[in-house]
Amino acid sequence: MDxxxxxxxxxxxxxxxxxxxxxxxxxxxxxxISNGLNDVVLPTCIMKIMQxxxxxxEDVNNG
Numbered sequence: 001m002d003x004x005x006x007x008x009x010x011x012x013x014x015x016x017x018x019x020x021x022x023x024x025x026x027x028x029x030x031x032x033i034s035n036g037l038n039d040v041v042l043p044t045c046i047m048k049i050m051q052x053x054x055x056x057x058e059d060v061n062n063g
Contacts, residue, residue: 004040005032008056017041025056 007030008014014025019039025031033040036052046057 002036003032003034004036004052004054005030006042006054006056010056010058014043014045014056016043 006016006025008025008027010027012027014027016023016025017040018033042054042056045059048055048057
């Protein structure tokens with residue numbers, strides 16, 4: 001993949017790792033990453049993947 005877009009549908013910020021450094025995706029925002037997912041680590045959460053778009057959802061409440 002050449003480019004991936006990550007969109008947050010969350011009410012809170014989402015932290016992930018990009019090129020070994022912690023990054024924050026603000027609640028309700030969208031970012032594009034030019035080299036796809038090669039250097040991205042997304043912590044476990046609910047997400048929906050549609051072609052080159054990843055939608056980050058709220059965490060599951062196990063309680």
